[in-house]
Amino acid sequence: MGSRAVTDPYARKRQRLVGKVQAQGIRDPRVLAAVSRVPRHRFVPAAVVQRAYEDNALPIGYGQTISQPSLQALYLETLEIEPEDRVLEVGAGSGYQTALLAELSSNVYAVERITELTQRAREVLDELGYTNVALVTKDGTTGWAKYAPYDSILVGAAAPRVPDALVEQLKVGGRLLIPIGDRHHQQLTLVRKVTDEGTDEQVITGCVFVPLIGRFGWPG
């Protein structure tokens, strides 16, 4: 038995999760490698830890959910994140998607509106040694101007419309992936900032997310 098996009893389950993510159509080897490395069981509450490597959303407390891993991988594949990219994540939740991002890019900025989730995510990210992540409690519908402009912005909660501040904080050529729709159903929408003034939009897939609550999102 290798030392890895001793230190990480979930390693085999995690390899099977990589297969499930591939079965959902994800092909980017860097994304699959990130899924194979990040210990998802560390980001979910003890009550659901046995289900951590299912390809399902799971409750993380405070009425929030960690999304389905294949959907999180779809975000990363769609955004084509490069190692030097500056990336903003809105709605860090458990911090799992943040960790996947930190595997792909050296400059990850993440915001979460629920203080307790921010604290828990930061603890786990610190324990796992992700030093390339800045994470704060903040209303992400206004972005995070301090580190703008970004190459990519990921929004992990559903908005009624695209918040202007997020488009403003993108580089020209940058990409924003955000679920847009009503409270019950949304379209995962890729917004590309083509020029300083102009964007184009492409619907990637239908989806269901918890609401983005804030100044330019839904009322709390």
Ligand code: SAH
């Ligand atoms: N991708 C996350 C799950 C996101 S669930 C994961 O891997 O766990 C969506 C998260 O968005 C929730 O934690 C919710 O609190 C947060 N959220 C909702 N509105 C927000 C806002 N305006 N700013 C920042 N975070 C927000």
